[in-house]
Amino acid sequence: MVSKMKRILIGPPMKSTELADEKLTKFKALAVLSSDALSSVAYGTEQILMVLIIMGAAALWYSIPISVAVLALLLILILSYRQIIHNYPSGGGAYMVAKENLGLSFGLVAGGSLLVDYILTVAVSASAGTDAITSAFPALHEHRVLIALVMISALTLLNLRGITESASILAYPVYLFIGAIMLMMVSGAVQALTGQIEPVTAPPAYGAAVPGITLFLLLKAFSSGCSALTGVEAVSNAIPNFKAPAPRNAAATLMMMGVILGTMFIGISVLAYLYGIVPNRTETVISQLANAIFGRGAMYYFIQAVTALILFLAANTAFSAFPLLAFMLAKDKFMPRMFKVRGDRLGFSNGIIILGFFSALLIVLFNGHTENLIPLYAIGVFIPFTLSQAGMMRKWLREKPKGWTLPFAINTVGMLTTLCITLIFLFTKFAQVWMVFLFLPAVIYVFRKINQHYTAIAEELRIDIHTDKPCKKGSTVVIPVAGITRVVRNSISYATSLTDNVVAVYIGFDEEEIAKMEQKWAEWNPGVRLICLRSRYRSIMRPLIKFIDTIEWKTSATDHVTILIPQFVTKRWWHYVLHNQTSLLIRAYLIARKDVTITTVPYHLNK
Template identity: 60%
Template sequence: MLSALKRFLIGRPLKSNELGEQKLNKTKALAILSSDALSSVAYGPEQILLVLVTVSAVAFWYSMPIAFGVLILLLALILSYRQIIFAYPHGGGAYVVSKENLGIYPGLIAGGSLLVDYILTVAVSVSAGTDAITSAFPSLHAHNVVIASIFVLFITILNLRGVTESASILAYPVYLFVLALFILISVGIYNILTGHVSPALHTPIGTPVVGISLFLLLRAFASGSSALTGVEAISNAIPNFKNPAPNNAAKTLIAMGTLLALLFSGIVYLAYYYGISPRSEVTVVSQIAEQTFGRNFMYFFIQGTTALILILAANTGYSAFPLLAVNLAKDKFIPRMFTVRGDRLGYSNGIIILGILSIVLIIVFEGRTEQLIPLYAVGVFIPFTLSQTGMVVKWIRERPKGWVAKLIINTTGAGISFIVTIMFFLTKFSQVWSVLVFLPLIIYLFHRIRKHYEAVSDQLRLATCEPAVPIEGNVIILPVAGITHVVEYSLNYAKSLSPHQIIAVYVPFEREDEAAFEEKWNKWQPDVRLVTLHSPYRSIIQPLTKFIDTVQRKANESSYQVTVIIPQFIPKKGWHNILHNQSSLLIRTHLLYRRDVIVTTVPYHLKK
């Protein structure tokens, strides 16, 4: 039943040689890898206004020069990540760049930040999409967390079906969103040019504003820069592109940057000219669409596509998180299970873990996008800064042809990214302080995992591990709970291994049971030694393990191996297991951690 459900949800398994069919062309890649960056247009401009409104609505004209500053940073990042794509064509992005040029610790900081950032990508995108839906249907606002969690489950299942299949589905809402916003911006600008929008709605550019400060403007710039999250995703996911992968990835990156610049500047301009003020339950895009079209088909079309791309922008995290996890797992900093491909040739363990952690975040933050965005943005600007700095070091060290221009681009990107990162810490410390806690913890965890893998490798290597001690024979201990077919089956197996070194062990709780069982056993198996271990405290494991330790000490003196054979009956139906006390499972689990004891389970399958 579970297998049938799995096939229904994620489809038939794919052969390894079908991996080439799972690569993305530029059109699908733009949809699946740019959706995060493009969707930030829906909340990036709003973040600028949320800072400026703390002074007054008169300060909204500052959103124009701030947006221009964000576009300069976008240009620097696009040009920089284009260079990273060609310099590191196998992917890895900020983690690989930082590790190879700045050292292992900067690399782990970048990798750890991005892992958390991709989790936040899913949580922020889905939460923002849910906000867009509840803006159109306010009665659903109280159910934000449930709606967002359902969407995460849907996207997780979609990604488990494979990269190309999810990209095929996602391409439509992404391009519909781009079309919807271009229509909104075009009609809005047309209305402005034809005089259908009153100039009295906004404050003229250059109007003096009491209380404005450079610190507040930098804070608004940092908040608006949240619209640039997701720019790095393409450089992380180069292996997902069809050949020539670097060229296709670079072209996709340029297309994404162009679309993002046009949409972001258009929404900022309309918000300024319309005099839009941010409100808690209605998004800025929703207000612009309502003023432009009214509450008609176009309004709901824009809200619908905005909600879709905000939700499906989470797919950028699902595309980049597993690939980054693969790089970290290959370097032994996170569990190796992240390197395993699933039935549909995707890194399914990474996809599932990402979905679970994203739902946890949504529940903890109650689906409040404004609470998640600062943490989300600072988590991505730290890798931005490190990757740009790493490229600066690379150009200075290698000095290839045209390195000066490349150095200027990366230096500019590193400088602005660093300023944005510092501004987040200075202005939103109460919301982002946890970065200073979880990053050291993540790096510590990385090192503990790496140390474990190195210790395991050292112990398993033939050249360094202790020589194996020759085994002269087996002493078999067979715990029994009665005289049944299960015990008989296990006893026959034990006799096939070592017919003269078998000890059956029975642990009674009452003296009467002890005598009765010994009498039955001697009649049934007189040639097999029985040891009874009376347990007045009704514990099976304690007296059994104490007896095994005693036998083991004597066996070691004669180079004999102690083998514990555990009889276990297997019910025909899985749910029947809850009707039994599972003593064999508890004994096996306990004994597996005892050194020099081999544990063998002999299953006896019930027929009804």
């Protein structure tokens, strides 16, 4: 039943030789890996306006120069990550760059930041997508948590089906979103040029003085607008997912993403200013802008629908990048080995499932209101931005290849800019990002402990193949029995095929019960000695453990002691809860003992 359901949900298993067919073309990769960055235009401008409105509507004109500054930073990041793609074609992005050039600790900081950031990406994207739906249909506001959880579940299942299949499906809404926003921008520009604009409120005079405006507030607005740049790094993390030549295709995808993102972001900022859009808690800026340009007709609802879709699908960037980064950390023994395993559909299924689970947990914990996580989400990616640029600077200085001065200058500007943004986030939004000082050390501590464990285990298990040979040992097999049944007969048959030193143990609660068992055993005469133990306190484990200790004392140090537990396997799954409780108890007690081996002999029932 479970297997059939799994096949229906994620499809039939794929052969390992089909992995090459799962690679992405540029246009599919743009849809999958750029959805996070492209979706940020739906709230990047809004984040700037929400800070500026504190000083009143007159301060909203500052959104234009701030948007231009964000656009300049985007250009720097695109050029910087293009260098990383060509120099680290195996993927891993900031983690690989920082680890190789700045040291392991910086690499773990970058990797840990990105992993947490991807979880936040899914939660924030699902929440933002829900906001777009509830802006159009306010009656659904009370169901925001359920809507977000349904969408996260759908994305998790879609990605479990394989990256190519998910890319084929997700390409349509991503390109529909790009088309819808471009159409809205063109329509708004035409209205502006022909003087047909009907502003929501009178736009403030551009360049007008705003009493009380401070540099601190402007920096805070700038850092809020930089949330539009999250997701830029995803392409460099997922280079192995591209068709050959992977670095070239990844670099081209990154450039396409940068052009589209920059055009849409600055276009929405300019239109929001021209139409006098004022941010509010009940309706998004995109919703107000679409309403002002098209009215509440079919086009408005189409834009809201594709905006909601792209905000949900922004999470898909994380579903593509998180499993790959987790795989690289697991390969370096800093995360559990399960993240290295490919699933039935050739994706890193464990990474996909873990990402879906933790992001859904955040949605529940924050009751669907994850807007307070956006600064934490942004700083989580600006830390790796800074470390990756610093790592590339170190690389150029160390290697000094031909023509290294230009890329060094690009990375230097990138490092200084992203470092400044990180510090701005810390100073202007400390109340919202202070948790980074708790979870980052905690994540790195966990990475270190996992690595220490794997290193210690490898050291303990390592053998010298020239001197460490298996040694032959005798074996004593103890079979706990509750009566004379086919299950016991099956277990004795198996035990006697391994060794002649087999003993059955029966634990009774009174003398009459023990006498009956001894008599029936003598009549059956299976060729195995029966030892009956009386339990004065109706306990099975105490007499059994005492007997095992006695057997060990009598057995030579070179012998194995095996507890062979008879167990029947029921035909229907729900029958299982009615049986085998004693065998489970015995295993639970003995599994921690170093001096015995536990074996289960199954007997399959037909009824």
